[in-house]
Amino acid sequence: MKIKAAVLNGLHQPYEIEELELSEIRDDEVLVRIVASGMCHSDDVVRQGYTEYQMPIVLGHEGSGIIDKVGKNVVGYEPGDHVVISFAYCGHCDSCLTGLPASCDDWNHLNFHGKRKDDTPYLTKSDGTPVTRFFGQSSFSTFAVVSPSSLTKVDKSVDLRLVGPFGCGFLTGSGTVFNGLRPEPGSTIAIFGTGAVGLAAMMAAKISGCTKVIAVDIHDHRLELAKELGATHTINSKNADVKEAILELTHGKGVNYSVDTTGVNAVVRNSIDVLAVGGSVAPVAAAREMEINTTNDFTMQNRNLVGARMGKAVPQLSIRQMVDFYKAGNFGFDKLAKFYTFDKINEAAEESLSGKVIKPILIMDETYAPEA
Structure with a gap:
């Protein structure tokens, strides 16, 4: 045809x-x-x-x-x-x-x-x-x-013009949190990059009960939107030392979880450095090769590097879940x-x-x- x-x-x-x-x-x-x-x-x-x-x-x-x-x-x-x-x-x-x-x-x-x-x-x-x-x-x-x-x-009342991104970007972002990191209620998380994947991860963190959801970006207008969608704190990394700011927000401990959606090596590095002892990081963007000291960065800190291709999701479950969250006003x-x-x-x-x-x-x- x-x-x-x-x-x-x-x-x-x-x-x-x-x-x-x-x-x-x-x-x-x-x-x-x-x-x-x-x-x-x-x-x-x-x-x-x-x-x-x-x-x-x-x-x-x-x-x-x-x-x-x-x-x-x-x-x-x-x-x-x-x-x-x-x-x-x-x-x-x-x-x-x-x-x-x-x-x-x-x-x-x-x-x-x-x-x-x-x-x-x-x-x-x-x-x-x-x-x-x-x-x-x-x-x-x-x-x-x-x-x-x-x-x-999906139900025929759902606007098909909106939900296509549930098949990749929003699936990856939310699934990385829900299925990959699985944060406990009361835990803390930093999301690096507030594009579609990052904001989906941030909304999932809010739904999961994270009490501090920290959005990091270089665009103020995106950070304002992040606040509107549930970020408890925002950091413009052009104007602030990200590690210092996150340590201050977490009483010197660092965050329990972090997600990098930028693929920029310096930002990926930050997403590791801001972790607390026992923390977990999920890098989801296409990044260039970079050096990681597995002993200092992970082993001695009991940290975890979590892979979450496509948010480790079963699309037929996760997409319907996102639709339900949207209808409830949470996504x-x-x-x-x-x-x-x-x-x-x-x-x-x-x-x-x-x-x-x-x-x-x-x-x-x-x-x-x-x-x-």
Whole structure:
């Protein structure tokens, strides 16, 4: 079928809206009409060449939409279901069976191989050039062929234009706290970086009962929003010594938990140095190599370095949980969003990179309206 998609034809290039051919679904696949898609830093990581992918490629991995067709072997989904699209997983390896689908044995192939297992493409140009699929969906498009494991059904009263980022950015941020760090009520936490991932982590920390939730950033307007969403304290690291400020806030002990969402080595270093004895840090951003003294930084302080790919989440559980928190007024993620029409994708990318917008969301289906 013919679809429209934002194609990246080369590194550092603008997105180009093109007509592509999307292959027919197979028996174990689902066709989703994309209503909207969030833009995530991981999309730009590919665009800037920090990871290698075959070009041309259609990016996008925070899609939401309505199921159009299901393969005959698919159970639990039917046309008309409203869904959020997240990562794909096999469902039967040891990690999947023990509730850790983000550690799936087949993770890389399902999400980043870009083609089917028989090497046929999902997407092609009119001249037959194959186009690489991204993160199991390529949601910068009007339709996507996905695995059922990528889908989470949501109530039709939920605004599909908002919830696509639940599939990655907000899932990663909140899940890192809920599933990775698991802070106890009354504990303290510092969140470095107040973008979408950081603010989701911060809101999760507030829900978890942390009594001191410290947001660290270099942008005052983001720190103001962090206060509005639940930060008990904010620190502008341009104007203050972060370690000194956090030690003062915690009576010289340091925080029990910290999350780095920046990937900046000096900031990652700070996220370790501000930990109390026995504290845990979760670095979730793509960072360059850096030196860590395992003895001094961790062993002698009884500290923990926690990995939490995709927030160690089961999307079908965590996405519904975030929806419930939002309905209860505890997860105000909608305050981070700005909508753009699909043809404004390059403007959205620019405003995201500049820090002007925290969570750009592209609207592919402008006729959509949530049900009352």
